[in-house]
Amino acid sequence: MHKVQGPIRAINNRVLVSHMHFGEQTTKGGLIIKTDDGTTRGIYPRWGKVYDKGPKNNDDYNVGDWILIEHGRWTRGVELDDTTIRMVEAESILAYSETKPDDVQIGAEYRDGEHATVDPSSFVNAS
Numbered sequence: 001m002h003k004v005q006g007p008i009r010a011i012n013n014r015v016l017v018s019h020m021h022f023g024e025q026t027t028k029g030g031l032i033i034k035t036d037d038g039t040t041r042g043i044y045p046r047w048g049k050v051y052d053k054g055p056k057n058n059d060d061y062n063v064g065d066w067i068l069i070e071h072g073r074w075t076r077g078v079e080l081d082d083t084t085i086r087m088v089e090a091e092s093i094l095a096y097s098e099t100k101p102d103d104v105q106i107g108a109e110y111r112d113g114e115h116a117t118v119d120p121s122s123f124v125n126a127s
Contacts, residue, residue: 003079010054013090017048017067018083020074045071045094047101051085061096068095 010016045068050061061067073092077084 005080008052008078008080008085010052010057010087012054013057014054015057015067015088015090015093016051016053016085017069017074017088018051018085019049020046020069020077020084020086022046045069046074048074048086048088049100051083054090057090059090059093059096061093066097066100067093068097070094 008016047066047068050063050065050067052063053059053061067088069088070092074086074088077086079085
């Protein structure tokens with residue numbers, strides 16, 4: 001990961017996000033959920049907080065809102081002021097919420113024997 005200093009802005013309709021979680025999680029009840037990144041079970045959309053929107057992005061969500069991003073549709077991160085920032089294409093955003101999703105938010109899982117996927121409609125908070 002590279003360290004960046006100074007302001008960073010999104011271009012065109014791109015979105016910059018922060019606060020994407022990839023590691024171990026602990027629920028409010030104290031259950032520890034091990035990291036599943038890099039496994040079949042780890043293939044699901046992830047939430048991120050909008051850090052900046054490009055000038056051509058006219059979507060309804062705003063800076064500070066939480067967006068649900070299609071699996072794998074984000075860049076590697078850059079460190080900016082002790083925060084990891086990633087770029088996302090607007091077409092990869094499945095849903096948004098003005099408030100941070102509570103607890104562990106992965107979604108309803110479906111198994112076909114080989115893949116674990118989620119139903120994005122379980123997250124919908126869009127107009």
